[in-house]
Amino acid sequence: MLAESVVPSPAIAVVGRHNSGKTTIVERAVAELTARGFDVGTVKHHGHVGFDIDVPGKDSWRHRRAGATETWISAPGQIAMIATIPDEAECARIVARMPGHDVVIVEGYRKSGLPTIEVMRAANPHDSKVAETFYQAACDGVPLTCDFVQAARASRREAPAPGSPVDPGKMPTEATVAVVTDIPRAHEAAARYGIPSFDLADTQGLVDFIEKTVVRPRMTVVVQAGGESRRMGRSKATVPFMGRPLIQRLIERVCHAADELVVTTNEPENLAFLRQEYPQMHIRLVRDELDRRGALPGIYTALKNATYDAVAVVACDMVFASPRLVAAEFQELNRTGAAAVVPVNRNGYEPFHAVYRASACLPAVEKRLEKGDARAQAFFDEVEICEFPQSRVLMAEPGGRCFINANTPDDLAFTERLARDEENGFY
């Protein structure tokens, strides 16, 4: 898991009736995903009121008994929180508080709005009945969007057998993206609906499916430290900002969005200290690919050297660069499938606080470089650019100012004052 990540985790819910074997499915899927190197978070939805994670009589339990509404239990290597809330927490809000995982698997929470994996087990009588109804609905061509329990009943013109209620709230719905079952008719129904189905024991197949459709792609964040710095008179990367090299500020900001952190520079030897400073980040220092200076060669170096396909490029003089904005751009890239997500405001594009898809952009970048272009925007006409408007920028980073860059010593002093004010709360 990323340290204090701001990248939202994608989530999927495993749902089914009581005793359908959800926990076993989740347990196996988590073990397999973890074995494949993914970081997995889980949410267990407890349908009934009241549970205790700490043993009655223990200190934390006594805190709560005394009236504390939120209690954290912290130990080396472990942490837990238990809070008293008026209603039930929304699943989305819980997942939102679990950033930085490759995937979050929710057990239960059928109405969370998340995509669901429906579990039906033959040994569970309720599941057999649901599977039968599911199958009939599929045969009748009833869409998943409607209440097909009622629809099936109507088509059969008969009431369900007494004592075997089929809860319409616990049926597959339009949110169902896969079915895990050992009931042949459930497989058949899923096939009719065009939904993949997996055998109960087919953990590999299920995890392949989760990996392909749910697991968050990874992102390389590239901080561009190179450049001539003609107006600064010295390397912008090492110019002191609030007492430390400016690049340290940038790294400490954008690392919260990075699965991999790359610094591109024409003077790697001067930045080798970063590796000692942040050993846990495994920062890669990459020398500029081309001798030519300019924005486009910089982007080329970034895209060429990133391990992952999604590449956020941030200039090291963007004093207020925002990991939340990077994460929002990254989500938009995944959602739209665009070649790049680039903020646009009254100044035009902001190519140095944007996220690019290396596979889609590199050929166009190379082509424009061959033609001698040096502007970042030169290749924008040749790929599908998703423009990220200022309104969305402000949703991600309400304070704005993400694109302010320090070009001169005077800019630096000015941004330093802004940063100090921000630190002191005079926003």
Add this chain to the structure above:
Amino acid sequence: MPSIADSVELLQSLENTGIVVEPTRCAVVRNRNAGCRKCADACTSQAIVIEPASNTIRIEPGNCVGCGTCTTACPTGALEARKPTDVALFEAAQAACAANEGTAVIACAPMYDAAKDLVDSAKLVRVPCLGRVEEGLIVSLAAHGATRVRLVCADCASCSESHGIDMAETVVANANLLLELWGSDVRAKITRKFPSSVRKVRKDAYDKNRRAFFHDLGSEARDAVGTATDMALEKELGVESKTRLSPTQILAKLRVTDHGTLPHAVPAKRQRLLDALAALGEPADELADTRLFGQVVIDASACTACGMCAVFCPTGALTNEVDRDFSALVHYPGACVQCRTCEDVCLKKCLTLSSEVFVRDVADGRIERYDLSSNAKNAGTHTILGVAQRTIGGNIHD
């Protein structure tokens, strides 16, 4: 009383620290695009290492022979001699000049050491190399009663420290030009022989031999004590630590001031030169082409008033008229030291520096004013104020 051996050891250790570096004044430390390499070019022992990529300058102690030529070459005062200091050297030269009836004699160390038995050490001063002598010293001596200045030099071609003669010739030519323009009859000259006035009478040469040795050593020891005291004082005041600052600490000292520029400092030697010239009186209304002063010429049709020239000018010869506003620049040729940082950092290549100045401008403190307010609008796209205002809307100072 320290033994002779102790004294020698002390002198050697001071030899290594004879040149001090004030990095914040170095044009390249201030801006790595500055092309000034005057010190490194003047140094023939590759003792000065300038690394623009990391904005650093340093002296390789193993290579440095302590000739001091680099301190003469450095326009901005980033390199200064400590053994002796410029002021101590001037005072010693002035005293020797008075003892020698108005002829100031400055001898290079190899020459002085060779002729030690033959000359009266009270009537001349010794410098490691004539490259150590700068115009301010010559003009100051002239302004304080010297009638002529003689720089006595050994055979440089055979000298292992033949560092400074080219510099000395330039300095003498520049100093003589200034003396002429300021109406002084004093001239400096480089000679291979001591003036007869400093030669000892032959008959007492032997008798005074030993005395002269001790006198000489005594004066060097005084020098050493003085230098040691200077250093102790600097340490006390925290000045000495400037030679030991880390690159980050040096860069941190180069913060932009409330003027919107890096800190400026006119070198002390320039102050002394201007004071000495003022003491000589009014100059002729002539142009002078020297290595000392400069006249900035800005092509206003190409300038965007970005202000980079003024931001990085080491001495403040070129600066802004109003704080944080570069739409009006002023230039004072008397404070200009021809480091040419302004030319090197100009983004539009619309600024040139002429080495020819009207000496009256220097004497009168006349300032050239460039009104660039009509050009400033072109710079808006690159200043943070412009960008920040557009980015966050409205006035960012609100």
